[in-house]
Amino acid sequence: MYESLQAGKRVTLERVGIFADGVAVRRVGEETFRLAQQYVDEVILVSTDEICAAIQDIFEDNRTIAEPAGALAVAGLKKYVAREECADRLFVTLNCGANINFDRLRHVAERADIGAQREALFAVEIPEEAGSFLRFCELLGRRSVTEFNYRYDDSATARIFVGLSLHGGRREKESLLGMVAGAGYRVIDMTDDEMAKLHVRYMVGGHARGLEHERLFRFEFPERPGALLRFLQAIGGQWNISLFHYRNHGSDYGRVLAGVQVPPDDAAVFAQHLRDLQYAYTEETQNPAYRMFLGGDGRTGKARL
DSSP, X not given: OHHHHHHTSOOOOSOOOOTTGGGOOSSOOHHHHHHHHHHOOOXXXXXXXXXXHHHHHHHHXXXXXXXXXXXXXXXXXXXXXXXXXXXXXXXXXXXXXXXXXXXXXXXXXXXXXXXXXXXXXXXXXXXXXXXXXXXXXXXXXXXXXXEEEEEEOOSSEEEEEEEEEXXXXXXXXXXXXXXXXXXXXXXXXXXXXXXXXXXXXXXXXXXOTTOOSEEEEEEEEEOOTXXXXXXXXXXXXXXXXXXXXXXXXXXXXXXXXXXXXXXXXXXXXXXXHHHHHTOEEEEOTTOHHHHHHTOOOGGGTOOOO
């Protein structure tokens, strides 16, 4: 609907995610579009994380669990209120639908705090020496640490993936980033990095020394029984899979992170193979989360912060 109103005509999306399946349409109806053109002032776009936060808000206020599409209005309203800095005004949303199960609730619970800007995820480089962790935690003070992942890399540097509770939203997060950087640490904000949130936070560590020609891809496929097996069969055995991570989130799509060794001479053939698979994918070889925590050594382009 957003794209159609922007274009002044009905458009067809190439694909849609179905986390909020009640509103997941590739092309809006003719009469719906006509009415929207006549009566709708604005369409506000929200992320999956923001919908998860709205589901949590509705539950905490009313002990009612809305489905993602049912909580969509609350997510949009919260974004509008924050943007307009509204105060002393009354707003009403229409919430409907309780088509949700416990598998999907797991995904909602994981992402709600990020969607509500109550959690930040940072990747930080600290010295590999005695007392280094303690000094970093002392810098954080009494802030609640929600996640702390680390694996030994070399004798000089340790790289950690840390989650922190927020009470002041984005402003507090920016203040924390400045404080950590100001103390001499190299830090990257991973809060809005989809690959880091879905995969890398559970896989921190594991540089593959000496591994050549690794490329990293994020794949999506409809989540149904046997989907993962079919995905692996489609990838085939022509190229070595050097990294693989899959978590069933109880969500609309299965998500896989895969490292594949592709010699330069095979690049064109591999690219055609990806097109033939017809799976949605994103190449993440240059993603800073991958290069920091999972990439190979200098021969494969390992990056330092």
